[in-house]
Amino acid sequence: MDTGTHIVMGVAIGGIATLDPVVTESSVTATSVIIATIVGSQIPDIDTVLKLKSNAVYIRNHRGITHSIPAVILWPMLIVGTVYLFQPEVNLTHLWMWTQLAVFLHVFVDIFNAYGTQALRPFSSKWLALGIINTFDPFIFILHVAAIILWVFGASPGYLFLGMYAVIVAYYIHRFVLKRKLLKIVNKMIPDATEVIIAPTMRNSEWRIAVMNDHQFFVGRAKGLTVTILDQFNRIPVPETAVLTAAMEDHNLAAFLSFSPVYRWEMDEYDDHFEVRFIDLRYRSNGHYPFVAVVKLDKNHEILSSYTGWIYSEEKLQKKLEVIPN
Structure with missing residues (x-):
């Protein structure tokens, strides 16, 4: 997901943490959890600084090792350790628990983008990219912002954000079902397809489509369940010149x-x-x-x-x- 969405997700997890009595009984722990969940929701994307070196380095490494299994374990420990240096009276167990959730959620939701992550490293370098949710999804972002505003105006955050995530889970399921339907339509249109890529856009009802068979590439767009092929190219192997x-x-x-x-x-x-x-x-x-x-x-x-x-x-x-x- 994009930076803004990860930030509001961190705030939402901090809001859900108010349901934890150990967090709410200590102002130090409560404040620390909010800060740590926001930082934890961002820290896997620290590799964005690689853009300063070059696009090539960024493309090869973004969402790689910083989203790996060891990183998901180590990031919360690093954040909790840093907080402890300044707030030694904080409850470490509950601070770690909510920070771990924030880091895990960051990597988990990135799997649903078209870009994906190498979340199974070091066991596999395969990119996990389900292509269901756009990197920036207006519906998800606006829903978070609306819930945060309600919190600011006095709504109880715990159940508010839990209810919001129930809606988002239903939204993910809707997107998954819609993509499966589109895949069936594309396979019917191009029955000899060897690979079909269906990627989301910022518009909820529109998807990008790229299809490959043994001889051609097809590029299209879907609006709702209507698929239109816009371009076709002959598939020419790269010669060894x-x-x-x-x-x-x-x-x-x-x-x-x-x-x-x-x-x-x-x-x-x-x-x-x-x-x-x-x-x-x-x-x-x-x-x-x-x-x-x-x-x-x-x-x-x-x-x-x-x-x-x-x-x-x-x-x-x-x-x-x-x-x-x-």
Whole structure:
């Protein structure tokens, strides 16, 4: 989920903690639990700082080790230990219990996004991505904000937030059932599909669709239970040419390929360089495919520059690929 949703989830868990008599009987413990659940709901995303290094490093590592089983165990211990340094009279057991719930919930809800997490590390590096809830879901966020406002105006937070999460669980089940129905529709439309990716959008009734069979890619959109195929591309294997072999060695392209399961490629030759472009087909927006990896090589197949990430205009892409003269 996005940062804002994780924050309000941390507040909600702190609100539910008011049902714990050990928490409410001590103002120190109550305050510490609220702070710790908000921090715990955020801390697995500390790897977002990797964006400062490069998009490639971020793509390869985000929601990896920081969302792993050891991390889910260690984060609450680190938070509780830090709180204890400043508030030694806090009830450690109950502080740990609610902080552990906040950290676990962060990783658990991320599994339902299209991006997913490597939550089973170190036992498996497989990405768990159910693709049921968008990274930012307006319904979930607004529901949390409304409940927090009611708390501020005097509502009892414990049962308020429990009731809210009962509604959210029902919402998740609704989304799961809807996706299953869409999958059946897509498989009927393209019976020889070898892979079907159905990803949520911010609009509750709309989904992105990318399908692959042995010979083609299909890109579509679903609104309700109506599926429309918008683009079709021939599926052309990446040939083992000198240019493409050299491009495959680039770290930005390698990061893209580690993340993207459905993509097509292009290669253009210019007077003084080659340009190799890989395009993720999952994120079509207004006829444009914004998530790409591009490698620019000279005539000797040496890499001049490269980029991977989200690009919405060719002008901005070419600026990122500009080669600085020696």
